[in-house]
Ligand SMILES: Nc1ncnc2c1ncn2[C@@H]1O[C@H](COP(=O)(O)OP(=O)(O)OP(=O)(O)O)[C@@H](O)[C@H]1O
């Protein structure tokens with residue numbers, strides 16, 4: 001399989017002793033995690049393990065109770081809203097349910113972030129970039145469709161295309177293959193790998209789909225009840241004798 | 253004993269929830285002014301929202317205003333004719349329409365039409381993570397969604413009220429002519445004669461507040477919807493209830509203030 005495990009140059013994301021509880025339930029308990037440049041890191045865990053919460057903390061949608069997140073050397077707890085937005089421009093986020101703007105057509109969905117942040121582009125340039133991007137995800141025919149007319153797999157790919165419009169350096173995927181058939185899932189996985197190879201994008205991929213983890217991961221981290229229980233390549237985890245890991249890998 | 257304590261606890265927790273809600277709402281409203289003066293301004297979206305809440309409400313507001321003017325005139329006529337004071341009819345109708353009925357009825361209609369739309373629209377966007385999607389692509393959703401909408405209702409409501417007043421008076425003219433023969437010019441000069449600056453200005457100012465209340469409450473309920481699709485319906489529903497109620501409260505306050513003037 002793809003085994004270009006890149007040499008860790010620098011950690012562009014550093015998470016240290018992250019904690020988050022909702023009311024009395026502790027969802028994240030002391031998470032320590034680094035992502036280095038160009039790396040695909042997969043976070044595995046059961047439903048409700050706190051994966052989405054972790055990724056939402058990373059992009060600043062949720063404030064952690066304790067701990068520090070450092071992205072490109074900037075501490076999330078110390079930056080202003082404007083600085084946070086600058087940081088967000090370098091990060092792409094694929095939502096679990098795509099979250100396309102359903103009052104806009106596919107074209108407008110993709111053009112929206114560009115029109116906001118790249119005001120120097122003319123309308124024709126934007127149109128061209130949108131078409132290029134749709135071509136890239138293989139959905140050029142859907143350009144004038146509304147989100148309600150798209151299937152789940154198409155929405156995922158459009159959502160991915162939308163996040164890529166601003167050329168992020170880090171991609172955060174929340175279950176990119178969740179709820180998709182194996183063929184469509186493979187297409188998405190191929191897109192993710194392609195992005196890593198061509199654009200050197202670092203990715204954090206959250207999933208409970210083992211096939212996806214096996215194919216995309218340079219390194220895998222397993223979360224259970226808000227704590228990291230294992231870390232390593234897929235092969236390393238497969239060989240592990242730990243009961244929790246074995247049961248997870250076999251059961252799915 | 254048990255139930256008494258239970259009820260007391262329930263009352264305390266409800267009061268606390270109500271107070272935090274009110275505090276949240278005040279902060280939400282203050283944020284509007286902060287974000288409004290901060291450039292860049294969302295011109296295009298604001299104009300589109302003005303079109304959506306102003307222009308598309310015209311038919312409904314127009315029909316209601318027409319019927320109100322007609323009915324008010326027809327029903328007041330018998331009481332006035334007892335005193336032989338039919339000639340006062342245009343003046344009476346114009347004062348009551350411009351001062352009270354026009355603004356309040358228009359605002360209530362808009363609370364139903366615009367408030368529910370905003371609650372449902374933003375609620376759905378919140379629940380399906382579209383607002384989060386804006387946030388993560390470094391677009392300020394409050395500025396893009398809330399400021400534009402609140403500005404649109406605040407600007408459009410006074411305009412809708414003026415249109416509603418005009419239509420109501422025209423309907424009243426038609427109703428007067430069912431029993432008597434009055435020219436349009438005559439009717440309007442009689443109607444305007446009784447209207448003073450002190451009738452018109454407070455009414456317009458209070459429509460601005462009505463518009464602001466409809467916008468902020470609708471957006472607040474939608475923007476803070478939480479927990480699945482059921483909350484979308486709830487957001488729309490409470491947006492209408494709370495903004496209708498607040499229209500009457502604002503009306504009461506402005507009546508007190510204008511009475512003092
Ligand atoms: N806003 C919230 N308020 C209260 N509890 C929450 C909130 N968000 C998440 N939780 C709780 O946090 C826990 C973890 O949720 P999270 O969405 O992170 O799980 P997940 O690992 O992404 O699961 P899935 O694979 O099903 O998406 C759950 O028990 C959930 O009930």
Ligand SMILES: [Mg+2]
Pocket residue numbers: 051052053096174
């Ligand atoms: Mg999740």
